[in-house]
Amino acid sequence: MNDVARLEKRLLRATARAITDFELVGDGDRIMVAVSGGKDSYTLLHLLMRLQQRAPVRFDLLAVNLDQGQPGYPAEIVERHFQAVGVPYRMLHRDTYSVVRRLVPEGKTTCPVCSRLRRGVLYNAAVELGCNKIALGHHRDDLVETLLLSALYSGALKSMPPRLHAQDGRNIVVRPLCYAAEEDIAAFATAMAFPIVPCDLCGSQPNLRRKRVKALLAELSAEHPAVKGNLLNALAHVVPSHLLDRGLLRQVAAATGRDPWIDADEDEDACGAEAAALVALGAGERR
Template sequence: MFLCPAFLRANRDPMTHLPASQLPKQLFAPLVKGAAQAITDYRMIEEGDRVMVCLSGGKDSYTLLDILLHLQKRAPIQFEVVAVNLDQGQPGFPTHVLPEYLSTLGVPFQILTEDTYSIVKEKTPEGKTTCALCSRLRRGILYSHAREIGATKIALGHHRDDILETLFLNMFFGARLKAMPPKLQSDDGTNVVIRPLAYLAERDIERYAAAKGFPIIPCNLCGSQENLQRKIVGEMLEGWEREHPGRLQNVLRSLTRVTGSHLLDRELFDFASLSVRPSEGDRGFDGEEYPEREFLAGLSEMPMLG
């Protein structure tokens, strides 16, 4: 079992004194619980599903695969798991790493090879980020492959922090109140994407990945771009969490408790039809009702000012 010294130094908590053999198990349990809750809340996986897990070689997708393989053995329903990696032709990509790793797990897997790297580099102007085009090309290839193999769900490794970064990116640069949904149907209706890690914090995934010693493959195409707005927003969110622990969880919860009448979207709520109705008693700003007689009686009992 490989334990990264930097990880142990950066995460000094009661768990780090545990034996190496126990540490991943202790870190894994809350991840499984959170993922299982998200899967249940949004009915991500159903009886007979064939789930295509998209592996990039990063910490998130490795963790996602571990969780789904664990749940596959213990869930009250039967579902298949197949791992898929897309080799996009990046120079120096270690093609042996994922096949060797997946072979040790005994999970069915497929490696797809498509040179999207050359297309992205050719089409993206110098100094511009490559993420948008790269993501669009990758998504198209994976959607098509999912249909070919009869996958009913496509599982991606996006976590809570990815969802919140997307929320603020859309607000700051797109003027839209929009995040990543935990479950999404493709425009043509032929694919369903799920994000079982939607409730999980990136820091918890990082700790587990470091404890497990996953063979991480860095993304040299876009991961090193210093001008990514996502990176800037991510640092902002990290700062909030350091100063006010629990703030990010509250922001995530707010996405599940939307009050349309208290926003400004005229398509979400019919503001135009609001009008005065015959009095049935006053209503406070918080929605609590104040029958007229009780309200007036309360006023008469209040001491006068002055």
Template structure:
């Protein structure tokens, strides 16, 4: 499908691009009851297109939603080389959003602990998550909002399937192991191309990641390219996969913890003595069963 690109000088363009994003995010928030009256939502702002878009969505809903909730933006400066420390404070001050900037040199730890040639994502995200969870408890945030979108969720699904032999994606709403934090992902229904177009139209001051973003040949990148190719070849396929995750039939999977296969049995009808093969022994079939395809 060809999309007409309007000049970025057109003030209505960001508004038009924003409408499907906020609609999908509002749907996800409602479906999973992500935000409730009186919540204090800590929005994790990395400086990337996804988290900027997430903040815009929540600020819009804060004005329009029939409930009251508080927003505080939080950025973690991880000590990456040449990180522009002034960008986010200036941006957040200009739009009038309360914020906290945390400083923890996890960059050095990740580089020290990760063997040469290995990806840094797992350790980096674990350290970052611990710091953000602790800060959320410190400021009394009832929800932690992350900017993961549709493609992030689907990439995780196939990463777990291909490399971990697990049928597992991302939770739209997740309670931490100790029960003290609730993580929400309001953008899980939103396609990444919509976010890219909106971020470009808004001209967000994007801060690149010099740690994970610089790594080549990541398996996640390969899976992402696979999904992108699928969508180009068969438009709508990714939404079908996403929709499929909401319509799970445990009895048609193989997980014995989800469905009790062991106790399944056919209950004979009253007076039924069971199967008697004798009447069928001499039966002449009209079709050669050997020619039927295997089911």
């Protein structure tokens, strides 16, 4: 098995596990795959097409590219890719670029406004095109970066959910790559020679908070390679008794009928045994 095949197998395994864990794909689904022209969305489309061939359920894919009116945006590059891989597709054009430029002061980050407008266009398009789900290409690194951004700059412990029901009740957003590592996606996209279209609107902005968090994670990962994986695992192993969310604690108490401050993972006997073992090994000695 060559390197490309190994990468594809690893990515397929991660995608299939996410689909199973969070019920992201069901029989009869018609899934809009939002393809921006970046490495993540190209890889997402490729993996879903592969899984479509072997999945035990039947589902349809519709690739959609949104031209947001950025000067010189090469939509034809993405369209040629759709044609080459043989996927049903739609090319959309909405001038959100001028709206972003009008609303965002010079020098300020455009990403929040741009992404909100893009999301609104895709939500409406999904309904018009008869799609019951929208697949986005956010991966493991996006999730852990968002976790840190939320904690550091918003004071909330949250990230990107793998499955999200939109507030308007019309759409379900899914993120099948939520377990996939960005480095695997980048390597696979390079090996497959996907025709990458860079985002010149926001990609050239300096000092974005997400870039700073990404650099921090890269530095920590160089010291301890499991950092990103551990953060992803932390999102799946929440211990309410060790947090300060009173509303969550009340929900735990109501749902379980037990004291929410009792740690479900530890008990006094286990802690005592662990402490005794450490002392026996000399861990308690002064050095």
